[in-house]
Amino acid sequence: MRFSANLTKSEELIEKENRYGAHNYHPLPVVLERGEGVFLWDVEGEKYYDFLSAYSAVNQGHCHxxxxxxxxxxxxxxxxxxxxxxxxxxxxxxxxxxxxxxxxxxxxxxxxxxxxxxxxxxxxxxxxxxxxxxxxxxxxxxxxxxxxxxxxxxxxxxxxxxxxxxxxxxxxxxxxxxxxxxxxxxxxxxxxxxxxxxxxxxxxxxxxxxxxxxxxxxxxxxxxxxxxxxxxxxxxxxxxxxxxxxxxxxxxxxxxxxxxxxxxxxxxxxxxxxxxxxxxxxxxxxxxxxxxxxxxxxxxxxxxxxxxxxxxxxxxxxEELAENAQVLGELFRKGLEGIAKRTGVIELVRGKGLLNAIVINCTEESDLAWDICVKFKEKGLLAKPTQGNKIRLAPPLVITAEQIKECLLIIEEVLLDFA
Known part of the structure; x- marks a missing residue:
């Protein structure tokens, strides 16, 4: 298979996977090549907060x-x-x-x-x-x-x-x-x-x-x-x-x-x-x-x-990761509830520890949650919708309070664009 010379490295790899791989997933348009702790880097060198943690498989952080x-x-x-x-x-x-x-x-x-x-x-x-x-x-x-x-x-x-x-x-x-x-x-x-x-x-x-x-x-x-x-x-x-x-x-x-x-x-x-x-x-x-x-x-x-x-x-x-998840989960949900009030985009915040989700104020058939996650990605935070209008937010448990606060700023900045 030959690729266009105008494609970025990410676009080339996405096109290759679409060509040769089964279409049983609908990934966010980002191609990752490295991870450390709470962070991931794509093939262009862009850095992201990971708020999916491989569906909570990477609780200890990437490549501990x-x-x-x-x-x-x-x-x-x-x-x-x-x-x-x-x-x-x-x-x-x-x-x-x-x-x-x-x-x-x-x-x-x-x-x-x-x-x-x-x-x-x-x-x-x-x-x-x-x-x-x-x-x-x-x-x-x-x-x-x-x-x-x-x-x-x-x-x-x-x-x-x-x-x-x-x-x-x-x-x-x-x-x-x-x-x-x-x-x-x-x-x-x-x-x-x-x-x-x-x-x-x-x-x-x-x-x-x-x-x-x-x-x-x-x-x-x-x-x-x-x-x-x-x-x-x-x-x-x-x-x-x-x-x-x-x-x-x-x-x-x-x-x-x-x-x-x-x-x-x-x-x-x-x-x-x-x-x-x-x-x-x-x-x-x-x-x-x-x-x-x-x-x-x-x-x-x-x-x-x-x-x-x-x-x-x-x-x-x-590393007392359960204790960290308990404390930072409360900090995170409190921050999300504040964002919900200020933006009107979030209908409901729910979760426990660092397993949390926001329900977006739209129907399950809407693409709004997907569009929000694409914007999160552009601002340096990776998350994925589930069941249409819900976005699961679950970072590695090694995340710090300062990092949680930084991510809350990213989330609010993006949601204000959709308010």
Missing amino acids: PRIIQALVRQSEKLTLTSRAFYNDQLGAFEEFICKLFGFEKALIMNSGVEAVESAMKLCRKWAYQVKGIPTNQAKIVFARGNFHGRTISVISASDDESATKDFGPFVGGIVHVPYNDVDAFETLLKADQNIAGFIVEPIQGEAGVVVPDSDYLVRIKALCKAYNVLFIADEIQTGIARTGSMLASYDIHADNEDSKPDVLILGKAISGGVLPVSAVLANDEVMLTIKPGEHGSTYGGNPLACAVALEALQVVID
Whole structure:
């Protein structure tokens, strides 16, 4: 393929990707080549604040030196053995992550959606072997407005037409319930004894950072316990300090388990954005229902991923990133609420910690949120719309108060142009 001599380097690379790549994404028109901390640089050398953090995978900041050093050290020794053999990194990582989050067993996989799939399989196995649901009758409940990935079985649980249109037929055994509606969930449990589990995001990220009532998960956990149903929390996006605590569903340091899930799903920032690593955590009663040969992955639990993920989690602890997200999240939302009043462009500000979103005062069909993000990019801040009129704002957790204030100035300057 030959390119016009008049194209910039960015335009040439965008054109090349459009020519040779699948069109399953609609990226912002910026071509990135380097990252450090909260910043990204494009191929022309322009510098940007990153307010997407690779959908919260880069909580520790881009190319964190400790994580990169762990990657280099391990990559020079051993990267992959498959699970046909033991390796010297997997057990240490499993012990670390189990003790950190308070579970007996860990199943290490690769992508987030792979971990969700694994949790669904575990839930079904438990349903037949432990709960005693008749064979092939188990049902898993999902909240409406969810996003758990894009494989066939996972989109079978989606009510987003862009995720499901022309991809059927879908997997059965899935039931929907409104998000943040405990009464509707209880009605469902009373009516159907074949419900095995409820998979839910503590905060719905892709839906536009929808935060439920403060007692939602506590009440859900109580119902799951009363009806012998597994409470499964998908913390792929909300976990690893993003929302101002290590997890959004429960306090890992507290003695009570009022909202602790039976199964915890992690991904994204578990590796600091360096490698695809995900994990499903559960106790023996659930995890040991799957026997050798019944589930696996060639790359799952590889030594390189385990070394990187252990260091990435240790960085979050050592640098107190949860605490930083809590304090700066409050500063950021307060600033956004002020901008909303002064510009009239923002209809609603919502979020927790440094997982936040603004709802733009327009319809979901409008291009206004996209146009705003393009202007953000021109002013040196990268963000992306979700669900039409919502803009998720989630910088790396290593951001400082001064940087937050600088970014608020950028956001206000852009929104004033649309007021």
